[in-house]
Amino acid sequence: MMPSTRPHTGALAAVALMAAVLTLCAWLTIPLGPVPFTMQNFGLFAALGLLGGRRGSLTVAVYLLLGLVGLPVFSGFGAGPGALLGPTGGFLLGFLLCALVYWALTARRTPGPAGMALAMVLGLMACYALGAFWLVAVYTGGGGLTLGTVLALYVLPYVVPDLMKLALALVLVRRVGPHLPAHLRHG
Numbered sequence: 001m002m003p004s005t006r007p008h009t010g011a012l013a014a015v016a017l018m019a020a021v022l023t024l025c026a027w028l029t030i031p032l033g034p035v036p037f038t039m040q041n042f043g044l045f046a047a048l049g050l051l052g053g054r055r056g057s058l059t060v061a062v063y064l065l066l067g068l069v070g071l072p073v074f075s076g077f078g079a080g081p082g083a084l085l086g087p088t089g090g091f092l093l094g095f096l097l098c099a100l101v102y103w104a105l106t107a108r109r110t111p112g113p114a115g116m117a118l119a120m121v122l123g124l125m126a127c128y129a130l131g132a133f134w135l136v137a138v139y140t141g142g143g144g145l146t147l148g149t150v151l152a153l154y155v156l157p158y159v160v161p162d163l164m165k166l167a168l169a170l171v172l173v174r175r176v177g178p179h180l181p182a183h184l185r186h187g
Contacts, residue, residue: 053103090134
């Protein structure tokens with residue numbers, strides 16, 4: 001008798017679904033200069049909270065790979081290597097760093113709401129750090145933008161909205177999470 005593939009198939013389907021949600025959240029965009037205001041962080045936090053660090057990280061990796069190969073999954077329907085090498089590239093790669101930080105902090109046991117929120121906030125800080133570094137060192141070639149300018153223009157204005165998206169994702173996790181099959185919940 002062949003072993004059941006249902007949990008594995010269900011997990012892959014959940015990752016694909018959350019990558020699609022992340023894409024839809026990226027398309028909800030308000031352009032505010034080189035780093036637009038999007039709902040991507042909400043999709044990221046929802047994936048992490050619902051699927052856990054491992055599957056949430058896989059969700060982000062799938063999302064980034066879809067964009068890298070040319071599917072218009074990024075904000076403004078951006079795609080391709082140019083989108084990952086542009087001004088928002090550090091923040092896009094920062095989503096994966098955020099997910100990996102979350103995974104590292106929650107891998108040993110399923111966190112409660114406070115632990116989940118703390119791991120998400122620390123992941124968000126890592127995302128900001130990579131995005132800021134990218135703008136200062138990589139994108140501008142070390143000239144033109146100072147760290148202070150990047151923080152003032154491209155990080156600080158997003159902190160409160162991103163924390164609101166995090167809170168909204170935690171509400172979603174609290175409401176939807178218990179209705180997911182046990183093998184999909186924060187695994």
